[in-house]
Amino acid sequence: MSHIQRFPSAAKAASTNPLKMSQPLGAALAYLGVDRCLPLFHGSQGCTAFGLVLLVRHFREAIPLQTTAMDQVSTILGGYENLEQAIRTIVERNKPAMIGVATTGVTETKGEDMGGQYTLFRQRNPDMADTALVFANTPDFAGGFEDGFAAAVTAIVERLVEPSPVRIPTQVNVLAGSHLSPGDVEELRDIIEGFGLSPIILPDLSLSMSGRQPTDFTATSLGGVTVEQIRAMGASAATIVVGEHMRVAGNALELKTDVPSHFFSRLTGLEATDKLVRLLMELSGKPAPVRLRRQREALVDAMLDGHFFYSRKRIAVALEPDLLYAVTGFLADMGAEVVAAVSPTQSPVLERLKAATIMVGDHSDVETLARDADLIVSNSHGRQGAARIGVPLHRMGLPMFDRLGAGLRVQVGYRGTRELLCDIGNLFLAREMDHEHGHEADESHGCGGGSCGCNAV
Amino acid sequence: MLQDKIQDVFNEPGCATNQAKSAKEKKKGCTKSLKPGAAAGGCAYDGAMIVLQPIADAAHLVHGPIACLGNSWDNRGSQSSGPQLYRTGFTTDLSELDVIGGGEKKLYRAIKEIVQQYDPPAVFVYQTCVPAMTGDDISAVCKFATQKLGKPVIPVEAPGFVGSKNLGNKLAGEALLEHVIGTVEPEYTTPTDVCIIGEYNLAGELWLVKPLLDEIGIRLLSCISGDGRYNEVAQAHRARVTMMVCSQALVNVGRKMQERYGIPYFEGSFYGVSDMSDTLRTMARMLVERGADKGLIDRAEGVIAREESRVWRRLEPYKPRFEGKRVLLFTGGVKSWSMVSALEGAGLTILGTSTKKSTKEDKERIKKMKGEEFHQWDDLKPRDIYKMLADNQADIMMSGGRSQFISLKAKVPWLDINQERHHAYAGYDGIVNLCEEIDKTLSNPIWGQVRQPAPWESGPSSTLMAAE
Numbered sequence: 033m034s035h036i037q038r039f040p041s042a043a044k045a046a047s048t049n050p051l052k053m054s055q056p057l058g059a060a061l062a063y064l065g066v067d068r069c070l071p072l073f074h075g076s077q078g079c080t081a082f083g084l085v086l087l088v089r090h091f092r093e094a095i096p097l098q099t100t101a102m103d104q105v106s107t108i109l110g111g112y113e114n115l116e117q118a119i120r121t122i123v124e125r126n127k128p129a130m131i132g133v134a135t136t137g138v139t140e141t142k143g144e145d146m147g148g149q150y151t152l153f154r155q156r157n158p159d160m161a162d163t164a165l166v167f168a169n170t171p172d173f174a175g176g177f178e179d180g181f182a183a184a185v186t187a188i189v190e191r192l193v194e195p196s197p198v199r200i201p202t203q204v205n206v207l208a209g210s211h212l213s214p215g216d217v218e219e220l221r222d223i224i225e226g227f228g229l230s231p232i233i234l235p236d237l238s239l240s241m242s243g244r245q246p247t248d249f250t251a252t253s254l255g256g257v258t259v260e261q262i263r264a265m266g267a268s269a270a271t272i273v274v275g276e277h278m279r280v281a282g283n284a285l286e287l288k289t290d291v292p293s294h295f296f297s298r299l300t301g302l303e304a305t306d307k308l309v310r311l312l313m314e315l316s317g318k319p320a321p322v323r324l325r326r327q328r329e330a331l332v333d334a335m336l337d338g339h340f341f342y343s344r345k346r347i348a349v350a351l352e353p354d355l356l357y358a359v360t361g362f363l364a365d366m367g368a369e370v371v372a373a374v375s376p377t378q379s380p381v382l383e384r385l386k387a388a389t390i391m392v393g394d395h396s397d398v399e400t401l402a403r404d405a406d407l408i409v410s411n412s413h414g415r416q417g418a419a420r421i422g423v424p425l426h427r428m429g430l431p432m433f434d435r436l437g438a439g440l441r442v443q444v445g446y447r448g449t450r451e452l453l454c455d456i457g458n459l460f461l462a463r464e465m466d467h468e469h470g471h472e473a474d475e476s477h478g479c480g481g482g483s484c485g486c487n488a489v
Numbered sequence: 490m491l492q493d494k495i496q497d498v499f500n501e502p503g504c505a506t507n508q509a510k511s512a513k514e515k516k517k518g519c520t521k522s523l524k525p526g527a528a529a530g531g532c533a534y535d536g537a538m539i540v541l542q543p544i545a546d547a548a549h550l551v552h553g554p555i556a557c558l559g560n561s562w563d564n565r566g567s568q569s570s571g572p573q574l575y576r577t578g579f580t581t582d583l584s585e586l587d588v589i590g591g592g593e594k595k596l597y598r599a600i601k602e603i604v605q606q607y608d609p610p611a612v613f614v615y616q617t618c619v620p621a622m623t624g625d626d627i628s629a630v631c632k633f634a635t636q637k638l639g640k641p642v643i644p645v646e647a648p649g650f651v652g653s654k655n656l657g658n659k660l661a662g663e664a665l666l667e668h669v670i671g672t673v674e675p676e677y678t679t680p681t682d683v684c685i686i687g688e689y690n691l692a693g694e695l696w697l698v699k700p701l702l703d704e705i706g707i708r709l710l711s712c713i714s715g716d717g718r719y720n721e722v723a724q725a726h727r728a729r730v731t732m733m734v735c736s737q738a739l740v741n742v743g744r745k746m747q748e749r750y751g752i753p754y755f756e757g758s759f760y761g762v763s764d765m766s767d768t769l770r771t772m773a774r775m776l777v778e779r780g781a782d783k784g785l786i787d788r789a790e791g792v793i794a795r796e797e798s799r800v801w802r803r804l805e806p807y808k809p810r811f812e813g814k815r816v817l818l819f820t821g822g823v824k825s826w827s828m829v830s831a832l833e834g835a836g837l838t839i840l841g842t843s844t845k846k847s848t849k850e851d852k853e854r855i856k857k858m859k860g861e862e863f864h865q866w867d868d869l870k871p872r873d874i875y876k877m878l879a880d881n882q883a884d885i886m887m888s889g890g891r892s893q894f895i896s897l898k899a900k901v902p903w904l905d906i907n908q909e910r911h912h913a914y915a916g917y918d919g920i921v922n923l924c925e926e927i928d929k930t931l932s933n934p935i936w937g938q939v940r941q942p943a944p945w946e947s948g949p950s951s952t953l954m955a956a957e
Contacts, residue, residue, distance in 0.1 A: 045598035046550060047582040054556035076618055077523055078532025078649035082561040085890075089564065094894035101523035103650050107622065118526030125527065137554040137619040138650060141588055172554035173619060174585045246898055249875035413563060416576060433564075 049395035049413060051350055052376035053430075055170035056134040057083045058180030058210055060097055061430075063132030063166070065208075065235020066188070067256040070096050070128040074115055074144070075136030077101045079172075089433035091241050096252050098122055102138055111139050112149050119153065123163050128252040129259045130164035132184060137172030164259045166191045176377035177430075178277045178352045181210035185234060186281040188262060195289045196266035203268040204315060205291060206233040207282055209275025211355035211429075212299075214242045215440035216448060220274075220299070223308070223445050226324055227316035232261045232268065241439050266291065270315055272308075274299060275354040276381040297381065298358035299444040300452065301365050302331055308445075327446035334450045334457075335366070341460040342366035348402035349387075350395065350410040351429045353379035358443075359409055359428060360385055362452065372401035407459060424463070426456050491646050498659040501741055523653075529891070532649030534617055535561075536657020540739065541613050541645065541664070543689045544717040545569035548609040550579040552596050552627055553617030554588075557649070566909060568693045570716050574609055583619060592625050600634045600642055610719040611641040611669075621648035641719075643668045658738035665713065665722065666745050673723035675710065680781040682710035683772060684728035684752070687739045688759070690715025694915035698759050701796070701916065705788045707772060713742065726750045730775045732757050732768065753779070759915035761831040762800055766793045800917040804835045807924045811836035814931060818842040819874065819888035820906060828906075829858075831920045837927070840883055843869050871895050885931060900939050902930045 056073050060083055063071035073080045080099035087095040100114040119131055135146060146167045153165070168187040170180040185207060204224065208217050217238035224231045239255035246254050265271075266289035273282035273295045282293040294311055298304045305328075309320055345368040349360050353375045360370045364386045373387035374397055382390055389401055395410070399417035402408050408418050411429040418425035432438035442448035534557060542549050542565065551558040562578030569575065581599050583592050600612055612634075616627045631644040647660035675682075683702075688695055695715045702709055711717075711725035725731075726746065731754035733743045743754035753775060757768035773789035815838045818829070829839050841864025842855070852865060871892065878886060878899035886896040889907030896903035904926055906914065914923045 044602060045581060045595045046579050046600075046602045047555075049578050050555060050559040050562065050580060050582065052555045052582065053559045054554065056556065057560055072526070076532050076650040077528050077530060078535050079556055081529070081531040081535060082556065085564060086560050088890065094898070098526055099523075099528050100525045101528040103523070103652070107618070107650055114525040117524075121524065121526030137556060137583075138622070141619050141622050171585070172556040173583050173588050176555065249872045249895065249898070251871065416563070416573075 047394050049399075049417065050376070051374065051394045051398075051410070051413070053086070053177040054083070054136075054172045055175050055177070055180030055183065056136050056172065057086065058177035058182075059132065059134035059168050059170045059184035060095075060180075061087065061177075061210060061237070062181045062184035062188070062235045063130075063134075064095070064240055064253050065233075065237040065256045066130050066132065066253065066262070067239070067258045068129035068250075068252045068254075069132055069256065070098055070122055070126055070130075070252045071132045071134065072098045072100065072118055072122065073134055073136055074100045074111060074146075075102055075138040076107075079136045079138070086431050090431040091439045092436075093241060093243070093439075096250075107138055107142060111142070111144050112152065115149060116153055116156070119160070119163075119165070120157065123160055126251040128163065130166065132188070133165070133167045134170045134180065134184065135168070136170070140169065140171035140173070164192060176352070178210050178354060178379070179377065182277040182280060185278065186284055188234065189265075189281050189284045189288070192259065192262045193265045193285060193288055194263050196264070198267055199269060200267045201269050202229050202316070203264075204229050204231050205265045205268045205271040205285065206231050207271060207273045207275075207278040207285070208233050208235065208237070209278045209354050211275055211352060211358060212237075212444065213439055213441050214238045214240075215442040216299075216444045218242065218440075219442045219445050219448050223324065224272075224312060226321040227312045227318050229312065229316050231272075232265055233257055234262060234265070237439075243440070265289065270294060270311075272296065272311070276357070276379065277354055297354070297384070298361055300358045300362045300449050302328075302335065302446070302449065303365070304358075304361070305331075305444070305446050305449065324446065327450070331446040331450045331453075334453050338453050338457040339367055341457045341464070342368045344369055345406045345460060346371045346404065347407045347409060348372040348374070348398055348405045348423075350374035350376075350393075350398045350408070350414060352376060353381045355429050357381045357385060360387055362449065363409075363456075366453065371405055372398065374398050374401070406463075407456065409456070424459055426459060491651070494646070494660065494663055495651060495656065498656065498663065498741055501659075502744065531654040531657075533647040533651045533653065533657030533660060534615055534649040536654035536659075536738075537615060537645050537647035537661035537664075538657075539565070539654065539689070540658050540661035540687075541714060542575055543567040543569075543714040544611075544613070544719055544722060545575045546572035546610055547719045548574055548577070548579055548603045548607055548612045549615070550581070550596075550599060550603060550612055551615045551617065552581050552583070552592065552599075552620050552625065553615075554583045554619050555580065557615075557617045558582075564909075565689075566691045566911065567689045567715060568691075570696075572718070574607060577607075579603060588619060588623055591623060592620050593627075593630050596625065596627065596630050597634055600630070601638060604634075604638045604640050609640075611643060613643050613645055613664075615645045616648045618648045618650045621650075641668065641672070655738060659741050662739045662742040666742060666749075669719075669723050670742075670746065671723070671726040671750070673720050675724040675727050678710075678727050679708050680729060680779070681707045681776050681785065682728050683707055683776070684711040684713065684725045684731045684746075685709065685715075685734060686713045686731060686742050686754075687734040688712055688715045692911055692913040694759065694913040694919060697913050697916035697918045698765075701769065701792055702772075705769065705773065705792055706785060707776065713739070726752070728752055729779045729781070730754070730772060732772060734758065759919070761828045762797060762834065762917065762920055763830055765916055765920075766797060769793055796917040800921060801834070803921045804831075804924055807928055808836040810928055810932070811924075814838065814884045815840050815882070816927075817874070817877065817883035817886045819869070819886055819892055828914070828920070828923065832923075832927075835924050840864060841866060843867075875899050885927060887927075900936065902933070902936065904930060 060071040063069050077099045084097045100118040106114050166187045168183045214237040236257040240253045244254050268291050271291050271293045273293050286293045347368050360373050370387035372389045373385050374393045395417050409426045412432045412434050414425050443452040558578050558580035628644040631642040634642040645664045647657045710728050711721045731743050731752050733756050746752050755771050758764040769789050773785045843866045874895050878901040885902040887904045887906045890909045893903050
């Protein structure tokens with residue numbers, strides 16, 4: 033993986049209150065957007081347990097996730113046997129449509145040859161040919177959450193998608209990056225379907241991680257894009273690629289199927305959504321539906337009403353690279369000043385950020401950089417630092433364990449942008465209104481418990 | 490080396506289960522071998538963190554790639570009445586270059602940064618799988634750092650792949666025995682000093698117990714490690730009596746403290762009315778046996794009598810509300826077991842429990858207590874639980890967070906009784922809290938609503954009736 037190194041990482045040896053999450057976790061989330069899939073970590077069982085707890089806390093859903101349970105001995109002697117046994121056990125017990133394997137630090141340090149192990153497994157287990165198998169290399173010690181998500185999607189494309197002799201003019205592919213919540217994916221589907229197009233979304237978290245009510249207990253993902261749909265992506269008229277980290281997967285898909293790709297680095301914001309709508313009009317040959325037009329008007333109206341509260345506000349943002357790009361872009365669109373943009377990992381998208389300080393760092397860096405900011409936008413782990421420096425925190429990204437409905441927030445399209453605009457705008461508004469009641473910022477006052485960032489209780 | 494330590498921990502004379510084993514079985518240890526593709530649960534490093542992280546004023550530094558800390562920090566409910574440094578996540582966040590070139594220097598720099606910036610009384614350094622594979626000698630780095638920086642820097646050698654959470658608990662205990670306990674002398678001692686091992690102050694539970702100890706006149710010298718302070722843990726060797734709360738996990742610490750310092754220990758529990766009373770009684774008796782004032786026993790009995798009558802009185806209103814309500818207890822721990830009699834006292838019916846983590850003796854004890862009809866499930870699969878709940882065989886499930894969705898998706902009330910819980914259930918007040926929580930969820934009006942069929946599921950007749 034070649035990363036640009038233009039932006040300095042913090043020079044610290046001790047990462048303090050990490051913003052970064054590991055690659056396998058991102059891969060697991062991508063796999064969870066495939067119907068009847070069971071993600072499998074090739075590593076020690078703790079790797080799986082931590083990832084599982086984090087996803088459970090965020091989505092408030094049962095998370096199917098298994099482990100090859102490597103111990104000291106198998107780590108040294110090689111993990112193929114554990115891998116084979118794990119896959120066989122899973123197929124026998126849970127009959128998934130797909131098993132998505134992600135390596136971890138343990139197996140990558142040993143240097144397991146995953147390509148070779150795939151071939152060997154297929155040779156030795158012809159009875160399991162019906163189960164789709166996807167292997168992704170996701171070492172814990174390189175890259176981060178977004179990279180792992182991208183690696184898994186790329187691996188799925190490379191393993192499963194097939195070129196097609198026919199074209200279905202109304203079928204479009206969507207490669208949905210990890211910065212899109214299940215709610216975002218749902219919104220995107222709505223928008224695309226509004227033009228009479230049928231999208232195949234990879235991965236489709238809106239069908240699996242959106243609060244399903246199963247009629248029976250399942251140990252695999254419940255809903256998502258099906259393996260058959262993935263195989264049929266080669267017949268689509270176009271691919272919409274959302275997020276810079278989906279670019280490699282988009283290129284792989286185009287190379288394999290000749291379906292032309294259209295890249296969108298973000299879908300949050302008026303102009304960003306306009307760009308998508310223009311493409312959909314072109315692809316479908318249809319005008320934009322009335323509902324979407326009304327949503328655009330409502331967003332324009334919200335921008336007019338809301339810009340007062342955004343102008344020159346100083347905001348620090350710490351999120352995964354593509355979400356960081358979307359949010360800082362949106363804030364700049366609204367006239368706010370991004371004083372600091374902190375990313376957990378290097379990414380080409382950092383080149384295009386607009387912010388006073390851009391760095392690869394952790395929550396303790398945010399704490400330092402956001403001292404005189406009006407707002408911090410970050411995941412729930414930002415809460416300790418935000419409380420210490422008395423700056424309000426707007427939660428976005430993952431994990432978001434101290435808010436309900438984390439997975440269903442919408443921040444793409446006209447409607448999603450308007451929701452985000454109002455959510456953040458209301459924090460500023462509340463602060464101004466509270467202080468109009470004649471309280472001093474350093475006094476204990478009735479702003480309703482720190483909504484303005486003061487220390488009131 | 491680490492292997493010797495693990496063998497030593499497995500060969501635990503203080504553990505009844507281990508005593509009953511043959512020499513060969515002993516060597517294999519108490520870790521059940523994990524089945525790839527069908528395993529669940531944390532690793533040894535996870536277990537070590539559970540034991541040590543509640544030491545609130547210390548810094549906890551994880552030497553490993555980001556997965557070990559980045560995916561897991563700030564996710565436990567252990568509370569502190571003072572310092573908050575334990576909630577800060579420190580990791581060396583090893584990169585590819587550290588894997589290739591070794592991470593020892595980076596580890597030392599990280600320790601130095603933490604000491605300079607936060608000045609904690611001690612730094613705990615946790616080993617993980619990757620640096621254990623590449624051969625980073627964290628013990629040597631910690632020794633060097635201790636000398637150089639003049640602060641205790643404690644290596645915790647429990648990389649994830651050596652075994653389960655339970656083994657990690659014990660290895661953390663070994664780290665305390667080797668590097669911490671006995672290194673600090675208390676300013677003064679009293680004949681009623683006690684040390685509590687294996688209590689983590691989840692949801693502030695210790696604070697429901699400590700006032701009672703204070704009232705009786707027992708001084709909590711050291712708690713390992715809930716609401717803990719490094720220096721208090723380090724002076725645990727001056728306790729007169731040790732109590733072990735979660736005996737399975739840290740039995741090695743209690744036994745070795747007895748061997749080294751002659752401190753007798755007992756196993757007790759803060760969960761459930763009778764267990765709580767037994768604990769206070771035993772603690773007072775053992776302190777008196779070791780020379781404390783005899784009045785202690787009377788004071789303890791006084792507190793017990795008052796609290797017991799108070800708690801039964803407070804549980805009385807729940808009785809009619811709980812009548813006929815059936816509880817499915819799905820947890821391995823023995824500690825939930827001590828809640829059973831209290832819950833039954835409040836009028837609930839306990840259907841059965843899983844006994845996956847219980848020992849043979851536990852199972853016998855349960856059988857004796859509850860009779861043959863009582864269900865003990867050894868390996869209950871999630872699908873079976875779902876079916877039981879969906880078939881209306883229980884009114885509420887009590888379990889850990891991991892299995893909550895089995896219950897909630899079956900639209901059956903669920904209560905968290907494991908380490909992520911937000912309510913304190915220890916002591917006399919705790920059992921009332923527990924009943925209050927059960928009552929709150931059982932009587933919530935959503936259950937009737939969420940079980941209603943959707944408009945497109947109900948027949949046309951009911952639609953017509955509704956329209957009338």
